[in-house]
Amino acid sequence: MKYAIFLFNDDEMCMVHAFLYVRELNENGVEARLILEGRATKVPKMYRESGLIGRYYEEAKEKSWIDCVCRACSVATDSLSYAEKEGLRICGDLNGHVSILSYINRGYGVLVMG
Structure with missing residues (x-):
């Protein structure tokens, strides 16, 4: 089985767990991808290279565990340009959101x- 983990908020405890889960699954032979939705679309803007979330984000980005970032939500959180600069895939196939x-x-x- 493979898993898509949709992360919706910017609560640091929740984000840490999402990054840990995507790492745990991938490192144990289970394909897992992280999808940044809602307030979680701010991760590329706010956490790049800083603190624990920044380290987890960089690892997930480097290992291609982040599958896409919601277009509509990244526009709403003013973080679309950051996700694009980071080279993350932007998705919006459900009225601007990720399907x-x-x-x-x-x-x-x-x-x-x-």
Whole structure:
């Protein structure tokens, strides 16, 4: 099985767990991808190279564990340009948001962390 982990908020404790889960799964042979939605789209803007979240973010980015960033939410959080500069894939196939169905159709189980 493979998993798509949708992270929706910018609570640091929640973010730490999302990054830990995506790492744990991938390091143990289970494909997992992180999707930044809602307030979590601020991660590339606020945490790049700073603190614990920054270290986890950089690792996930380097290992291609971040699959996409929501276009509509990154516009709303004023972080679209940061995600683009970081080279992250921007998705908006559901009225500007990321489609969960697109992941289900590709065989992913979906975890939502909000």
